Amino acid sequence: xxxxxxxxxxxxxxxxxxxxxxxxxxxxxxxxxxxxxxxxxxxxxxxxxxxxxxxxxxxxxxxxxxxxxxxxxxxxxxxxxxxxxxxxxxxxxxxxxxxxxxxxxxxxxxxxxxxxxxxxxxxxxxxxxxxxxxxxxxxxxxxxxxxxxxxxxxxxxxxxxxxxxxxxxxxxxxx
Amino acid sequence: xxxxxxxxxxxxxxxxxxxxxxxxxxxxxxxxxxxxxxxxxxxxxxxxxxxxxxxxxxxxxxxxxxxxxxxxxxxxxxxxxxxxxxxxxxxxxxxxxxxxxxxxxxxxxxxxxxxxxxxxxxxxxxxxxxxxxxxxxxxxxxxxxxxxxxxxxxxxxxxxxxxxxxxxxxxxxxxxxxxxxxxxxxxxxxxxxxxxxxxxxxxxxxxxxxxxxxxxxxxxxxxxxxxxxxxxxxxxxxxxxxxxxxxxxxxxxxxxxxxxxxxxxxxxxxxxxxxxxxxxxxxxxxx
Numbered sequence: 001x002x003x004x005x006x007x008x009x010x011x012x013x014x015x016x017x018x019x020x021x022x023x024x025x026x027x028x029x030x031x032x033x034x035x036x037x038x039x040x041x042x043x044x045x046x047x048x049x050x051x052x053x054x055x056x057x058x059x060x061x062x063x064x065x066x067x068x069x070x071x072x073x074x075x076x077x078x079x080x081x082x083x084x085x086x087x088x089x090x091x092x093x094x095x096x097x098x099x100x101x102x103x104x105x106x107x108x109x110x111x112x113x114x115x116x117x118x119x120x121x122x123x124x125x126x127x128x129x130x131x132x133x134x135x136x137x138x139x140x141x142x143x144x145x146x147x148x149x150x151x152x153x154x155x156x157x158x159x160x161x162x163x164x165x166x167x168x169x170x171x172x173x174x175x
Numbered sequence: 176x177x178x179x180x181x182x183x184x185x186x187x188x189x190x191x192x193x194x195x196x197x198x199x200x201x202x203x204x205x206x207x208x209x210x211x212x213x214x215x216x217x218x219x220x221x222x223x224x225x226x227x228x229x230x231x232x233x234x235x236x237x238x239x240x241x242x243x244x245x246x247x248x249x250x251x252x253x254x255x256x257x258x259x260x261x262x263x264x265x266x267x268x269x270x271x272x273x274x275x276x277x278x279x280x281x282x283x284x285x286x287x288x289x290x291x292x293x294x295x296x297x298x299x300x301x302x303x304x305x306x307x308x309x310x311x312x313x314x315x316x317x318x319x320x321x322x323x324x325x326x327x328x329x330x331x332x333x334x335x336x337x338x339x340x341x342x343x344x345x346x347x348x349x350x351x352x353x354x355x356x357x358x359x360x361x362x363x364x365x366x367x368x369x370x371x372x373x374x375x376x377x378x379x380x381x382x383x384x385x386x387x388x389x390x391x392x393x394x395x396x397x398x399x400x401x402x403x404x405x406x407x408x409x410x411x412x413x414x415x416x417x418x419x420x421x422x423x424x425x426x427x428x429x430x431x432x433x434x435x436x437x438x439x440x441x442x443x444x445x446x447x448x449x450x451x452x453x454x455x456x457x458x459x460x461x462x
Contacts, residue, residue: 156391168433
């Protein structure tokens, strides 16, 4: 195995770990719970802008750790990603700008905006219809059986859940 | 003008006036009348398109969107996204549409739906996602745009266009389709640069959450994506079109919040491992 292959192998091995850590901070004073339930015991109330390290996400909850080694669960919507003291940056690498963990990226240098593959308003404005590309897209279509198989592999169970309106009230029927 | 025709004109103009149409729309309407061989023909064309017609309109829109950026060359990922998308779409009220999903080769962060079941997610968006539940949430949002015919309605409203009469006089099916695509190109570019009504976006968020929950996923996938986007600078170059065409992520989260309580107890997997397996190649590419 040459050195390049080792590098690829190393990157692949470290992927799951790299995904695990994300940094964030509390948007407002937030209760830190010992379990991901609303009626769970409150460990402490974290003040606004407490930096947190996000280790797990589960439904409406994030499992977090603070610098003082306090651990527990907070509501996802009470957390903002990134660093509380740093304003989000524009025009560059969004992931690093908002401080999403250490997601693997091959390019960590300053943003180069030339040669960026875009879908900007300008790209849209000058687009010529591409029928061949649409045919290609159709070639990747999944059947209902493919979808069923994908769901079964991951034990995804169909559920009956009603749509809800803007007030959060369940809607009887849609369409 | 025959009395019957007089009545028809009167009714049509009343409908336009009562409908609160603009001078521009009225002009477009009258231009249509002249171009399409009379009022009766125009009114026929303003009827609700059939499903086959909707799909053909979607073909034209998708051709233009793919003309802006082609698909990403990653067949395994394309098939995976199609399977996830189809599973989510099967939970909708239009499970039997010919649903097609694609990842395009764009670094911008966005996703698009076209009438008839065409959905395109950018590579840039894929790279923001952590797991399959988040993907299902994004696809659910786009599926809802299709089932609610948001783009179809907007396209028809924009120009009071007689899309259905496009190429009626053309000799072959191909030339008829080509004429339709050509006719759609302008309104498509205009609509996808301007965006839908905010109310449509909020509705798609609400329905997208429910669709991914019905599909068995952790229903907080879409909210998680919105918190990612809310943490970014809306002036980021790669977010400009998304920011221009959608309400700000925080407003979307605030609007969605009351309904999230109804799906709070619907736990489900996020499928992070499978998602990472299919997006590994993608994650290793630079922006």
